[in-house]
Amino acid sequence: MPEREQKKKAAPKERVEEDVEVAAPTKQGEALKEELDDLLDEIDSVLEDNAEEFVRNYVQKGGE
Amino acid sequence: MAVPKVCGIETEYGVTLRGAAESNPVLASSMLINAYVEHRKVGWDFEDESPGRDARGFAREGSAPPEVETHLVNTVLTNGARYYVDHAHPEYSTPECADALELVRADKAGERILARSMQASHRLLEPGQDILVHKNNSDGKGNSYGTHENYLVDRALPFASLVRTMLPWFVTRQVFTGHGKIGSENGAAPVDFQISSRADFFEEEVGLETTLKRPIVNTRDEPHADPQKYRRLHVIAGDANLCEVATFLKVGTTAIVLAMIEDDFIDKDLAIVGPVHAMRTVSHDPTCRATVEMAEGGRATAIEIQWEFLRLANKYADETGLELCGGETVGTDVLARWESTLTALERDPSSLDGTLDWVTKLALLDAYRERDGLAWNDPKLSLLDLQYHDVRPGRSLYERLVAAGKIERMVTEESVIEAMTEPPGSTRAYFRGRCLAKWPEAVVAANWDSVILDVGSEPLRRIPMMEPLKGTRAYVEPLFNECSTPAELVARLSS
Numbered sequence: 093m094p095e096r097e098q099k100k101k102a103a104p105k106e107r108v109e110e111d112v113e114v115a116a117p118t119k120q121g122e123a124l125k126e127e128l129d130d131l132l133d134e135i136d137s138v139l140e141d142n143a144e145e146f147v148r149n150y151v152q153k154g155g156e
Numbered sequence: 157m158a159v160p161k162v163c164g165i166e167t168e169y170g171v172t173l174r175g176a177a178e179s180n181p182v183l184a185s186s187m188l189i190n191a192y193v194e195h196r197k198v199g200w201d202f203e204d205e206s207p208g209r210d211a212r213g214f215a216r217e218g219s220a221p222p223e224v225e226t227h228l229v230n231t232v233l234t235n236g237a238r239y240y241v242d243h244a245h246p247e248y249s250t251p252e253c254a255d256a257l258e259l260v261r262a263d264k265a266g267e268r269i270l271a272r273s274m275q276a277s278h279r280l281l282e283p284g285q286d287i288l289v290h291k292n293n294s295d296g297k298g299n300s301y302g303t304h305e306n307y308l309v310d311r312a313l314p315f316a317s318l319v320r321t322m323l324p325w326f327v328t329r330q331v332f333t334g335h336g337k338i339g340s341e342n343g344a345a346p347v348d349f350q351i352s353s354r355a356d357f358f359e360e361e362v363g364l365e366t367t368l369k370r371p372i373v374n375t376r377d378e379p380h381a382d383p384q385k386y387r388r389l390h391v392i393a394g395d396a397n398l399c400e401v402a403t404f405l406k407v408g409t410t411a412i413v414l415a416m417i418e419d420d421f422i423d424k425d426l427a428i429v430g431p432v433h434a435m436r437t438v439s440h441d442p443t444c445r446a447t448v449e450m451a452e453g454g455r456a457t458a459i460e461i462q463w464e465f466l467r468l469a470n471k472y473a474d475e476t477g478l479e480l481c482g483g484e485t486v487g488t489d490v491l492a493r494w495e496s497t498l499t500a501l502e503r504d505p506s507s508l509d510g511t512l513d514w515v516t517k518l519a520l521l522d523a524y525r526e527r528d529g530l531a532w533n534d535p536k537l538s539l540l541d542l543q544y545h546d547v548r549p550g551r552s553l554y555e556r557l558v559a560a561g562k563i564e565r566m567v568t569e570e571s572v573i574e575a576m577t578e579p580p581g582s583t584r585a586y587f588r589g590r591c592l593a594k595w596p597e598a599v600v601a602a603n604w605d606s607v608i609l610d611v612g613s614e615p616l617r618r619i620p621m622m623e624p625l626k627g628t629r630a631y632v633e634p635l636f637n638e639c640s641t642p643a644e645l646v647a648r649l650s651s
Contacts (some may be wrong), residue, residue, distance in 0.1 A: 093572075123363035131560050135540075140553055141367055143539035143637055147296070150542060153244035155168040155301030156392065 158289045159386065160480045161411035162308040162624040164252050165263050165403075167396055168301040169270055169547070170292050175285035175576050181244035182228070184287050186440055188246050189229045189239055191276035192269060196611055200230040200238060201601035201608055221521065232602040234577050234593040235265065236585030243367075245301050246270065246289065251585030252624050253603070255482025256490060258409035258580050260400045261567045267291060267398075270547045272576075285429050291396045292545035293353045296538065300357045302366065303396040307411060308624055309387040310418045311379070318389070319373050321417050323431040323623055325410070325465065326372050326393040327448070328458035330355060330438050332497050334408045336514030336543045337534060338521070340440070347440045347522065348532040351514045353395050355439030361431055366392055368651040370426035380604035382622040389414065393435075398545065398554040401511040402567040405497060408490030411481045421472050423588035424462055444501050444519060466494055485637040490554040510563045513554075517544050520553065546595035586625030587619075590636050591645075611643040 140146045171569060173184040221317070225310035236251030244494050270289045277287050294300045308317070334352035344356040344408055363371035376390040397403040398507055428434045437446050438458045447455035469491060473507040478487025500507045509519040530537055544553040557563050563616040578590030584605075591607050594601050600608045600616055607619045621627050639645040 111603045129527070131556070131562075132523060132527055134560075135553055135556055138553075138556065139536075139539060139543060140551075144535040146235055147535050147538040147542060150170075150172065151297055152170050152172075152295040152301060154299045154367055155243040155245045155247075156304070156370075 157312070158415035158476075158480045159175075159308055160254065160625055161415060161482060163256070163259055163407055163411060164250045164306045165259060165407070166246045166247060166302075166304045166306070167266060167291060168242055168303070169245055169292035170301065171244070172288040172290075172296065174288055175282070180527035182241060185241040185244065185246040185275050186229045187280045188270070188273040188287055189241065190288070191230060191280055192239070192273040193231050193233070193552045199601045200232060200240065201606060202604040231586065232234065232592060232599075233269075234579070234589050235575055236271075236589035237262070237266065237582075238604075239269065243301070246273070251579050251589065252583040253585075253593070253624070254582035255368070255486040256411065257482070257486050257566065259407050260403045261571055261575045262580065263403055264567065264572045266402065267547055268572060268576055271277075271549060274548060289547040290542065290545040291358070291398060292335070292542070293396050294337065294341060294357070296337070296339065296341065296542070300341075300354065300370075302354075302392050303394055305391040305394055305407060305410065307368050307389045307391045307414055309382065309393070309414060311385050311387050313373070313387070313418050315387075315546070317420075318417055320412075320425075320427055321363060321413070321422055322373050322389075322424045324428045324461055325413050325435045326391075326500055327428055327431050327438055328437070328461045328465075329406065329409065330395075330548055331444055331462065331501055332402060332512055333397065333460050334439060334512075334514040335545075336398060336403075336541075338538055340551075345440065349442055349444055349518060350439045350478060352435075354393065355435045358432055358435050363588070368482065372435060374585050381624050386624075395513070395620075396545070397513050399511060399513045399516060401493065401564055401600040402513050404566055405493055408482065408486065409465075409469070409494050412472065412478065412487065412490065413465060415476075415481050416468060416472050419472070419476060421476070422468055424464060424468070426464055428461075442505065442514070444505055446625040451634050459498055462494075462498050466498060469494070486530060498621040512558070513544075516557065516563070517541065519556070520544070527573060540651055573598050581629030581633075584621040584624050584627035584643045585623060586629050587632050590632070591642075594633070594636060595642045609642045609646060611641075611646050614643070617646045619646070 171181050171184050173179040228241040233239055238249040240247055248266035250266060253259040253262055261339050274287055274289055288445055293303060294625045330352045336351060337353040338349055340347045340356050342356040343446050355453055358373040362373045364374060364375050372393050374390045377387045381385045393574045394406060418641040429451055432449040437448055447457050450456055473491060478484050504517060505515055508515040510516055521540060524540060546552045549555050558566045588602055588607055598610050600610050603623050611617055611619045635645060635648055639648060
């Protein structure tokens with residue numbers, strides 16, 4: 093499996109580079125966070141009212 | 157010898173009648189289907205085929221069609237799909253498809269059909285009532301319902317050799333097929349979040365059951381095709397997927413693995429000790445690092461076992477080609493995505509947000525946990541877990557993520573809408589669908605492997621379709637263009 097071993101070796105190096113990116117908050121990171129916040133707000137607006145009751149009442153019959 | 161991997165997916169959707177004193181799921185399912193098909197309803201033919209009769213084809217029948225012995229709604233659509241009530245769920249069985257990409261489209265079209273059915277059902281409901289539909293596989297309270305795949309398999313293949321390889325296959329492919337869920341069910345060990353919604357429900361390695369003591373490998377032997385030549389592998393060990401990439405991988409990789417088994421290409425024993433337990437071990441670990449015991453010694457992660465399958469698949473593609481696995485274009489894409497998915501799962505599963513359902517759902521739940529400081533048992537998280545699967549465009553959290561550009565799509569929405577009514581051209585579903593579209597009044601009943609036509613004054617004609625790759629657009633489109641009546645079609649087919 094030479095191909096696979098090669099990939100495995102390559103992985104840690106790329107991982108380090110990623111970690112560096114994450115460590116320093118960038119403008120891009122902030123923009124992403126804002127975008128995520130907007131998305132969660134939007135999802136909040138379509139969520140069913142009364143989560144507890146909705147989930148409790150969700151009962152299905154077994155199938156297949 | 158491998159046979160073409162004709163495939164399909166059946167999905168039992170979760171169903172709830174809201175606003176009524178009592179939610180009757182059978183009634184709700186019937187209303188959905190009736191509302192969708194209105195008067196275009198064509199019955200399903202339940203008569204079993206007999207092997208002796210189907211070989212020749214186009215035989216004349218003097219008697220009336222078989223009585224449909226069910227009061228449950230059961231119908232066939234012009235796209236070649238079957239849409240019916242199964243147990244207490246609306247079930248959508250896609251038309252037979254020749255490759256994984258076509259099946260992604262057909263499966264997504266099913267979601268749109270359910271959404272339209274919900275909309276149409278308001279005509280049949282009291283004010284203040286509505287029917288909710290979820291494309292999921294459990295209610296979180298120990299009740300599970302299935303999403304089954306079907307693959308055409310060579311009859312000559314000994315079932316035991318299929319089982320030996322498919323057990324580790326189903327255990328390990330969960331890392332990309334799971335749709336994720338909060339908690340565990342059916343007596344499984346407690347867990348915050350797990351990869352598959354189905355893993356907790358498997359209790360046997362092999363068997364015929366689907367509702368009790370569910371087996372990882374199901375032995376139902378109903379080929380719905382020439383039983384001398386084919387099997388239909390009925391796969392019950394899978395999750396309902398909303399992510400198109402997940403459906404594509406699930407079907408595309410499984411097709412290649414089956415072809416390799418048929419061609420006796422797998423030269424390594426990948427058997428896992430205790431696959432039922434291993435199913436849960438893999439599902440309960442979203443880091444994908446848990447190991448399972450290998451029959452030939454040592455331990456391995458699901459991803460490591462998957463790498464072995466992929467190594468074999470790449471070799472198989474080089475030596476044999478992928479013509480029988482959906483063709484070279486689709487097959488090559490399957491291999492490429494398979495590799496990039498395993499690489500990503502190994503490095504950082506969260507990088508697959510937007511391509512795999514369980515990762516996408518987990519990212520959404522984590523975002524809420526962080527923003528609102530929610531514990532895993534908070535009902536709001538359970539609601540998010542559930543509403544991810546809601547089929548209504550306005551309420552589906554999955555669709556909100558699509559609209560926000562967070563989800564990778566593989567097919568265009570236009571082609572999905574078309575697949576709601578148009579059959580795939582690559583299988584016998586084309587013949588079934590075109591008969592229904594062109595002569596709805598003449599189609600008395602239909603089944604996977606036959607269509608019964610009323611050709612007027614003559615007796616009803618049963619047209620067997622025992623070869624899934626005949627009756628395709630290439631074979632029969634000219635006939636449909638040239639024949640103006642079903643009688644003409646039957647005459648041409650008989651000549």
